[in-house]
Every structure is written in C-alpha cells, then in structure tokens.
Amino acid sequence: MDQTFASSGTGPGIDAGKVAALADEVLDWRFKALPPAAWGLSVRDYLATRPGLADLGTPLLTLDAAALDHNVRTMAAWCADAGVALAPHGKTTMAPALWKAQLDAGSHGITLANLPQVRVARAFGVQRILLANTLLDPAGLAWLAGELDADPAFSFVSWADSTESVRLMDEALRAAGAGRPVEVLVELGGPGGRTGTRTVEEAVEVAAAVLRAPTLRLAGVGGYEGALAHDATAEGLATVRRYLRELAALHTRLSGAQADGEPVVTAGGSAYFDLVVEELGGLTDARVVLRSGAYIGHDDGFYRGISPLVRGTGERPFRSALHGWAQVVSRPEPQLALLDAGKRDLPFDEGLPEPQLVRGGAALTGTAARISTLNDQHAFLRDAGDLAPVGAVLRLGISHPCTAFDKWTMIPVLDAADAAEPQVTGLVRTYF
Known part of the structure; x- marks a missing residue:
C-alpha cells in the first residue's frame, strides 16, 4: 500500500x-x-x-553523549505532550546515526533541504522524508520517481510556491513516466522572507494548479517562520504569530481539497516551535509537523538565548x-x-x-x-x-x-x- x-x-x-x-x-x-x-x-x-x-x-x-541524549528525549517528550509530530531537520547534522536516535525516540520522519541530502537519507533507508524546498531538476525528479515506484513504503513530500514550479514538476514527472504522484505542500512565505507565496490568495492558486496536475497530489501546506524574525522581542514574536495565523487560514481555505488522507500543516524551526504549537496545535483536522533540527546539538550562543525552553517555562532546557x-x-x-x-x-x-x-x-x-x-x-x-x-x-x-x-x-x-x-x-x- x-x-x-x-x-x-x-x-x-x-x-x-x-x-x-x-x-x-x-x-x-x-x-x-x-x-x-x-x-x-x-x-x-x-x-x-x-x-x-x-x-x-x-x-x-x-x-557530549549525555547532552545529545537529553536533547533528543526532551524534544520528543515536548512534542508528545503538545500533540504534534516532529520531522527534525536532518540538514543540521547530516548524520544518519543521529537521525536514527531521533527516529527511535519517536520522530515522524526526517526533513531535508535539497536533493543531495535526500539521496544520503535514501542510501540509509530513511522511509519518510519531507523536503522543505521545491524540487525542479528534471534529472532529480526522474530519480525521485524511480525511488517512489520501486518502494511503495517510501513516503515523500516536497513544496511548491508558484504555478510555474507546479508546471515544471509535472512536465518532468510525466517525461520520467512517474507511476506514483509526488505529494506537494503549498508553501506560504511572508514579506521579506525566503521562498513561499506572499499571500494566501496566491497560495490558493498554486494549490489549484497542483490539483490539476496528474503527477502531483496536494498534501497540505507548509512554511518557515524563522525567516521572518531573528529575536525574541515583542515585535519579533508578534511577526511570527501573524505569519502562523496566515498559514492556518490557508489550511482552512484548502480544507477538503486533498484527494484523500490527513492533510499536513508544517512549520517550526528551533527558535519558535512553541508559537507554532500555540497557533497551529488546535487544527484537529490536520497533522501538525514541526521541523526543528538545531535542538539536538543546541549551543552556547544564538539558540541558548532564543530557545522556547529557555524563554518559555524553562522547565526542561x-x-x-x-x-x-x-x-x-x-x-x-x-x-x-x-x-x-x-x-x-x-x-x-x-x-x-x-x-x-x-x-x-x-x-x-x-x-x-x-x-x-x-x-x-x-x-x-x-x-x-x-x-x-x-x-x-x-x-x-x-x-x-x-x-x-x-x-x-x-x-x-x-x-x-x-x-x-x-x-x-x-x-x-x-x-x-
């Protein structure tokens, strides 16, 4: 299946x-x-x-072995308590042994940022991958189609943020003779941010294009709030919240558009995952997936100062x-x-x-x-x-x-x- x-x-x-x-x-x-x-x-x-x-x-x-183990267990427990899934960003470590520790602790899958990273993950048999990026390379899409067709247990989802990217993906997958459709999340961005549509209306148009493409399947929505703020000031936190509410609104607009299955709503780096849960955790008709990655190593600098488990309750830093x-x-x-x-x-x-x-x-x-x-x-x-x-x-x-x-x-x-x-x-x- x-x-x-x-x-x-x-x-x-x-x-x-x-x-x-x-x-x-x-x-x-x-x-x-x-x-x-x-x-x-x-x-x-x-x-x-x-x-x-x-x-x-x-x-x-x-x-440090004890710190690694503590961080993996702490994040797993936090997500379980919050009722959200975790697909930690594997690009932080690119270490299959650490991915295994995260998956063994209950992670839903592994997030990656580009095709070379996906190939590493597949070489080590990672079975559930979220590509937090848009894959347009025809050769890469042909390889992906082959992986999906050869392994029915392999689950993969990527992003799209324009009707043109949807067109290019569909053309390449058709040319490759893809059997299984590629799951796609519509990416919502924000002014001054990174990739992603700049409005909900634009994102709805992208979703419509995905639904028309026979080689693609609309799987939900995603984005990255960390590109819109870089501190824990009141203004920075408010910016993140506004963005996450827009992401929730996009999910609501697309509710029921997926062909089948539970839709995915994903956001959450290692700086604001608490806000992601506060704003998106109430979406009972979707699987909310965090993609935090830096937590496994943490640090004595940026994340020490901004981590939700420091600026929040601080109970399990x-x-x-x-x-x-x-x-x-x-x-x-x-x-x-x-x-x-x-x-x-x-x-x-x-x-x-x-x-x-x-x-x-x-x-x-x-x-x-x-x-x-x-x-x-x-x-x-x-x-x-x-x-x-x-x-x-x-x-x-x-x-x-x-x-x-x-x-x-x-x-x-x-x-x-x-x-x-x-x-x-x-x-x-x-x-x-």
Whole structure:
C-alpha cells in the first residue's frame, strides 16, 4: 500500500543495519579529528582502544553523549505532550546515526533541504522524508520517481510556491513516466522572507494548479517562520504569530481539497516551535509537523538565548552538546593569544565561539577572556591574562549547530565534556 507523509504513527524509520555498518568504516587521514594512531583501524576497533580527549589533536569539535541524549528525549517528550509530530531537520547534522536516535525516540520522519541530502537519507533507508524546498531538476525528479515506484513504503513530500514550479514538476514527472504522484505542500512565505507565496490568495492558486496536475497530489501546506524574525522581542514574536495565523487560514481555505488522507500543516524551526504549537496545535483536522533540527546539538550562543525552553517555562532546557577545542599556539602580545581553530573548524555566522575553560585548568566563563575574531585557521583570544599560556588547550562554546557539523566528517563523542579527563565513546559520521 502506498504511504503518505501524514500516515498515522511514527511509521517506518531508517535501516538500522546500514547505520550499524558505519562502525566498520576504516579510519585514515580523511578525518581531521582523528590522530594517526587511529589510521587503519575500523571505528569499532579504534573505540575499543578507549581513547581519551587528550589523545586527540586540535583543532577539534566534539559532542557530549549525555547532552545529545537529553536533547533528543526532551524534544520528543515536548512534542508528545503538545500533540504534534516532529520531522527534525536532518540538514543540521547530516548524520544518519543521529537521525536514527531521533527516529527511535519517536520522530515522524526526517526533513531535508535539497536533493543531495535526500539521496544520503535514501542510501540509509530513511522511509519518510519531507523536503522543505521545491524540487525542479528534471534529472532529480526522474530519480525521485524511480525511488517512489520501486518502494511503495517510501513516503515523500516536497513544496511548491508558484504555478510555474507546479508546471515544471509535472512536465518532468510525466517525461520520467512517474507511476506514483509526488505529494506537494503549498508553501506560504511572508514579506521579506525566503521562498513561499506572499499571500494566501496566491497560495490558493498554486494549490489549484497542483490539483490539476496528474503527477502531483496536494498534501497540505507548509512554511518557515524563522525567516521572518531573528529575536525574541515583542515585535519579533508578534511577526511570527501573524505569519502562523496566515498559514492556518490557508489550511482552512484548502480544507477538503486533498484527494484523500490527513492533510499536513508544517512549520517550526528551533527558535519558535512553541508559537507554532500555540497557533497551529488546535487544527484537529490536520497533522501538525514541526521541523526543528538545531535542538539536538543546541549551543552556547544564538539558540541558548532564543530557545522556547529557555524563554518559555524553562522547565526542561536543552543542553549544549557541541564544543570546540583549540590550543594556544602564540602569545605575541600580553593580552592576545592565537588559537589553532578558525572559520574552517568552528561556526561564526551567528556569533563567535566563547572561551569556557582551560583543559585541566582554570574556568574562563565569567572572566574577561573573549574571542574577538576568527581567521581561516586561527582564533584571536583576548584578555585571558595568564590563564591561557602557550600550549594550553581551551574548550570553546559555539553558536549555531547548523554551521558546526558541516565542517567535520567524523565527530568524536565524549562521555562528558565537563569531566577532568573526557573519554571518547563514539564517532559520528556526517555526509555533507
């Protein structure tokens, strides 16, 4: 029986065998996080040597096992309590092992942003995918049609925001001889936002075009409120609410237009998912799907300040699972130290890394120590005084998980980043 994205239950997940086989990958020079002592060993065999953080070089990005587990469980419980589904954005991590953890915790599916990411997911057997984008590439649509026709259990939905995009999708799918229709969500945007129609009336026209296209099936509506605000001010929150009410109005306008099945209404990054539930959670005739992704790593920057579980009740806040590690390689001036991690290693688009502690030494949080800028391969640490001598290794808090994971193909997982001597308990493989 053909699957639809809104099918009830948590549904199919991911091929556990293919994820488990990642432990067989042989380590070598391709993985900058790992020392030569790991080369020639499989992931499994290297972990059996019980390496510690001190055995790894710098620059380095690590994950905290307990924080990861806490974040996955916390978000799953929050969504269950709110009565909404979660299809976490897989582009944050592009890590099948972390996708599996999210799916095992009850996630409805995995959201992705482009066709290469979808291909990674299909390579690992992900069975329910939401593409938060419009797919127009004829070759890509032909590949997708083949995937859908070959696997009746595969559920896929993408977006459209214009009648022209609908026409192009339909033409390409017809040319490919597609058997199963591709499910489509009409995307509503907003003034100054990203993609999406700018009015409900325009969105209704797009929906009508989808209904006329034999290769497509209208599955619901979607959008992204995070493109319309970037803070938790009263004005920013009000803008998000107005947009979400427009999305609800669009769903109401299209109510009953779907050929069959439960319609999908999807929104929700990691900054405003509480507002999504408040404004859309009452839609009893639709499956409301959140697409939050950054929560799994959280951070010590942007999301620490804006997360709903911080600015809301704060009862179950997420924990930062991501940390950078860098060594002081130069002290050319009394209040300037150069670290061996830069833009190629750590995110910087949503704020610079923050110095937290010297490994095996003093705490830097609360001192005057700060990172003032990043070059490609260096960080400028200022006002650390005598706390950061040449040779010292510093732990750095980072801001914005989405631009942290993509800089590393293999990320060590520590038992506890706060421990005196953290141990490596896992390695997370990413595919960007």
